[in-house]
Amino acid sequence: MGATAGAVWGRAEQQDFRSRVRGTLLGVAVGDALGSPVDGLGLAEIREEYGAEGLLDLGRGYGRRGAVSHLTQLTLFSVDGLIRAQVRRDTGAWHPPTDLHRAYRRWAATQRDWGPDERRKDDGWLAREEWLYARRDPTRALLLGLGDDTMGTLDVPKNPGETGPEAAARSAPFGLLVGWEPQLVVQLAVECAAQTHGGPVGYLSAGAYAVIVHALACGESLDGAVQRALALLAPRPGHEPVSEGLQHALGAVRQGIPTPARVEELIGDGTAAGLVSAAVYCALVGEDVRQGLCLAVNHDGPSAATAALTGGLLGALHGETALPPAWLAELEGRPTLLELADDFAMEMTQGPALHGPAGASPGWLARYPRA
Structure with a gap:
């Protein structure tokens, strides 16, 4: 795998990129937080609890408003793993799927440990962020896939x-690697998905979603981004x-006013393919971010994952x-999300100044160790 090297970023380009990185990570988290309180509820139950229009504002989940689930936790560790991979590239031992697996194993430790272990420098x-040490309904597939040091591969x-x-x-976050060729973004997302979700629908949906985000982060329309994903998926079994x-x-999109029934039809039996397609639909038809996210939440299917996927698309787009x-x-963890987003943007645009041949920042390497 490789990325486009030697790109020169202007100030306006850096600012736009940082806004899209922030938007993507915050969008995932906001969608997750909006959907989590009603995850597992049917539309009738949601309306009974929140009124005829359904859930239109943050509800209480995990004991507070704005709480996020394991979906946001893992997204943060995806970003952490990507930054660590870039930092390790200087060593010549560069294999991003391995760095992502190590990052996901660090997330798995937050699900079983009481808190950070200061001995693990x-x-x-x-x-070391204590708020992440909260078990937020991780699925069995995640816990089994990351339950030992063996890394799943394709x-x-x-x-x-x-x-x-x-x-x-x-x-x-894989889609935010805007200096990478789209086919490499797909490949990395697919390889990392196979660490926990080894069915083709599971890992190819991850690749499709990542490359749609990639196109949006590069300034393309959502319709054009989906067309690119379709072209890159076509050769894959x-x-x-x-x-x-x-x-x-x-x-x-051309079938009239958006309805919960249309979202449910797209979700189907609740596989990754259905939820990614529903998220694309919600992002396309929502008049604004709020409407798109509310559409992604109010239906009979999985609300948190659908809204998290929708939020990532809308954040990358806008x-x-x-x-x-x-x-x-x-939003729970917003300072951490913003700090990590800005670190990612800085690494991707100015990495050589942080750990290049001319010298390294000790503070940066303490945050993102090469070991």
Whole structure:
């Protein structure tokens, strides 16, 4: 794998990129926080609890408003792993899937430990964030896939029958590798998804979602981004459910006023392919971010994952300033999300100044150790 090297970033380009990085990560988290309180509820139950229009504002989940689930936790560790991979590139031992697996194993430790272990100096700063040491309904596939040091690969994937959306929902950060060629973004997302979701629907949905985010972060339209994903999926064995779902989402846009029934039809049996297609639909038809996210939440399917996927798309498309400020104000972990987003943007635009041949920043290497 490789990335476009030697790119020169102007100030305006850096500012736009940082806004899209922030928007993507905050969008995932806001969607997750909006959907988590009603995850597992049917539409009738949501309306009974929140009124005829359903859930239109942050509710209480995990004991507070604005709380996030394991989907946001894992997205943060995706970012951490990508930064660590870039830092390790200087050593010549560069294999991003391995760095991502190590990052996900650090997340797995937060699900079983009481708090940070200060003796693990190589864990970096994110693993020392105490608020992440909260078990937020991680799925069995995640806990099994990351339960030991053996890394799943496309040749020998973990959970080979798993088709759930969790791998796709943590894959938005791969799309923020805007200096990479799209086919490499797909490949990295697919390889990392196979560490927990070894069914083709599970890992190819992650690749499709990542490359859609990638196109949006590069300034393309959402429709054009989906067309790019379809072209890159076509040669891959087992792509048909994912491709058909995306095509169905594009066709549904022309079928009139958005309804929960249309979202549910796209979600289907709740595989990653269905949720990614539903998220694309919600992002396409929502008049603004708030409406798109509310559409992604109010239906009979999985609300948190659908809204998290939708939020990542809308954040990459519009940047952070398009997200509802009142929701951001109550979002759990917002300082951590912003700090990590800005670190990612700085690494991707100015990495050589932080750890290049001319010298290294000790503070940066303490945050993102090469070990």
